[in-house]
Amino acid sequence: MEAGERRRLRREAAEYYRGQRVPERMEDVLNALFPLPPADLYGELANYFSKFSKAPVICKLVGRKVLDGVGQPTLEVEIYCTVKNYEKRICSTVMATHSQIPENALPETIEADAKERNYSVHTAVQWVNEALNTMLRDLDPTDQCQADKMLGEYFANKIEEKKKIEKEEEEKKKAEEEAAKATHASPSCPSASPPKQKKGGKTGKKVSAEVNPIPPAEPAEPVLRGSLAIGGTSLAIAKAGATISRVPLYLHTALLKHNQESPKEMTLPLPMVTVLNCEKKLPTKLKLVKEVMLIPPVELSLQQGIERVLDIQKEITRLFESPAKRLGSQGDTRKGKPQKAPPPPLKRISHLGCLTIGYDNLEQLLLQLQTACNNIGLELGIDMYLAINFAAHELMDYGKGKYEILTGTFKTPDEMVAMYVEMIDNFPFIIALIDPLRKEDRDQWSSICCALGSKCYLIAEDAATQISKLTTDQNINIAMCSGVVLKYTNQTKVSDLIELTGVLHGQRRVTILGSPDRESSDESLVDLAVGLGARFLKLGGLSRGERVAKYNRLLAIEEELAANGALREAKLEFVDFAEDSQPEQLPDVLPAPEQD
Template sequence: MLEEANYFSKFSKAPVMCKLVGRKVLDGVGQPTLEVEIYCTVKNYEKRICSTVMATHSQIPENVLPEAIEADEKERNDSVLTAVEWVSESLNTMLRDLDPTDQCQADKILGEYFANKKEEKKEIERQEKEKQEKEEAEKVTTSPASCRSASTPKQKKGRKSGKKVSEGGNTIPAAEPAEPVLCGSLAIGGASLAVAKAGATISCVPLYLHAAQLKHNQESPKEITLPLPMVTVLNCEKNSPTKLKLVKEVMLIPPVELSLQQGIERVLEIQKEMTRKSESPVKTPGSRADSRKGKAQKAPPPSLRISHLGCVTTGYDSLEQLLLQMQTACNNIGLELGKDMYLAINCAAHELMDYGKEKYEILTGTFKSPDEMVAMYVEMIKNFPFIIALIDPFRKEDREQWSSICCALGSKCFLIAEDAATQISKLKSDQNINIAMCSGVVLKYINQTKVSDLIELTGILDGQRHITILGSPDRESSDESLVDLAVGLGARFLKLGGLCRGERVAKYNRLLAIEEELAANGAPRKAKLEFVDFAEESQPGQLPDVLPVPEQD
């Protein structure tokens, strides 16, 4: 009987999607986000196949007013509710009876639906603007005072007509406005990722292999290379009482020659030593009675706060103080920076610009022009060569300085654009990456991002010798799909945050599980960290610089 059942099952209809369900859930920091569930018809029965929970990205800066935070939370809640409606109603109907392994067709439907929603939004805004202009025009024509002022226009004393021009003119490009996020856009990214997970489940393969097959036109790659983790160990608040503003995140990158398991264990050792040093009590002079007895009072240890990135939040007064403490922590446990572990620094330079002075504030009260920043970074890498990656050393608008730093430091470290690449929809332009010159790009799966977008974009980046980094958004969920996407799409690095908080640790555990699975199947990881010498790139035969091979434990 069992053989007969298996025989006839071969002729059964292929599974198709029969229902999508959207649901409002909470992310890792208790904020609302979207969950998408997919049901398929399998052998004439409705069966729940998978679900995915979207992570969200906040564009609210650290020192924003409480009113802005409240408005952002309301907008986020409205967007999630709209996304739930889109998934459970419109997208549920549009994707019904579609083969979940047909990612291209599903993403095409999702893209067209989103484009229509954007056009509807533009039309509503246009009508509201016309209505407002009409009302204002009627007020002007019916007001006697406005009639008199219209017939005899007066200017305020001392004011000249024409556009206001700053003294000396602007010497830096103005900040590009943030691209507005369409309310409900989470539905597009959530549905696309859910379809990919459903396709992997129906095909009986892990999501990372399914993503790799989608990228390579349904062919399994000969070898899958695991991305190196960028593990955040310190989150330096830029509005803290300490002086240093140049650094937002400090990340550890283990050597490629180690297994990921060994690398993560080293990171944990360094993290524990950093925490121990931060928590160690400081001896202070006691009272006279205590001093006679030879005793000294101990000051209470400083309270450590774990940020939403899953790491210790702290501050420093100088870059040297920070880096020397990192070196000391490594030396205390027998490790050497630049050999046994490397550093990446997230500068988040877009948060440093003082537009009044047209300079970056790197320390409290210390400002540098964009050109001076180039020289500062060159000196930094010269003094601390164990820093192998700088993320957002400049704003996206400072393209000239991006080019300068790439030519000066491209052969020594990676120059990565993260804030300059937050909007995937703006990255693709005639097969050229629409960003400043850089070594690589941090991609985040947020809002209306589709799996097909990541596949196409990583292919373009690979062709242009950029490195791809998949990054975890600020407000992460417990969904582990980002790790599978990074492995399947061949990302060089994976930026997940710290080794703390369940939603982030779950992703590191998933990465380790994939490494174990690939090792069991005889597919060991082989990778090289190659820098690009932008200054010599045009010369034939120029080989990229490679990090030295450290000794294994």
């Protein structure tokens, strides 16, 4: 700009501020006085001075009781941070809950479990709003390791407090019993108790009753009231750390796992989409199967795989709605008389987000799925694979010492192994068996892994112990298996998942992150699965909002990674346990499917 022009603009500006006259183009005055437009200038100044501001720290935790996807109480944790001297709400998490009560439990057992859950959530809210709120104040939300360490120490102290209280109660009860015995003891009846002791000394029948052909069920892991506060707070801090760092939660998790080294590529977990829920309490004969899941081929994009699953799901529903096309609906003959077609199967959407249906045998179920796929031009084993959850711990009849696979049909643990071997030989499109046996049947787990490990995944879900015990001494204290389903519940911390997935990877076992029975609308599980490099993601079906939201989140992550060129194709590799001593052997890989 020439000197004369600059003087003119200055004169016009001075006259303007004296109120003498308004220049025709005030923008020229401002542009001359400021090298940048005002908005840009303020942004530059804000960015400059923000370098000298204090890093955000946690200033407040808020816990409250909310409802999960099935209307049961659970915990929400909110994180507030001090950002540039202002208190700001950063994020919140809603915990999912997992019940250890089987679906065929007695009503009074279910009612007691519901009451205990209410007490536990109430205690968790108190922990968050009181002790944890004070303990974690002024903590850097990006320091996940320190946060989880503090949470772990707090929980350990609560465990010790509970043990101390239980010990005091036990000692008090013992003292009361001894005092009662001393009070009832009298010289007038010295021979009252000895006959009872002699009568009880007959142990002939007890000796035979002690012979048990199967290992007894391990007691359920106790859940400390309030433990949801530990898992909820740890996950909320992870989300806050990702928000403060301005990265997605899945990338923040990957950075935590890889010591802040950003991965160049990431693999999406393959979805295990539940399409059928065969409840144990249904009146039909088949008790063996609890969940049937579809696994899309790895060569398809997630979007293509989900669309293919939806097509199969629609066809299955259509077959159920059409009596002429249901299996067995044509009506067979008995003693020369035509029989009426069986009544329509039970149809309703379960809490898992899929169709609830019963069958009379396994072949009937698998034939129905094959028919549905064939009707839309797909073939199981090429265009889609199956995974089956057997929930074997719910099948055991401890009186007989056998599994009840059909109503009135029982098998020993060894016979179960032989049945699964035959099943995979006849139906090779089944590539994952979840909980085919109880966790107590360790010998049979070894047998089935050696027999089928090179053909499919043998996965422990309820057959695995709690995450807090899985990480003890860097060892996985479960039976031999191909992988473990991890569920983020109770006192689980993000650091626990990072540690455990590393141990599983070192032992050539795959990681499956799974939704608990009572899922919430929180989508964090998907980000954790991607960031931790899980092989599978078990989210349930595609028919409930809290579950569909997670599939939508997975699709969004796929789109983001693909746009950044950071998406790596997954692989399905089985472990040959019989040849496990030879690590150089190439694993079995599934055949490539046809693209849509």
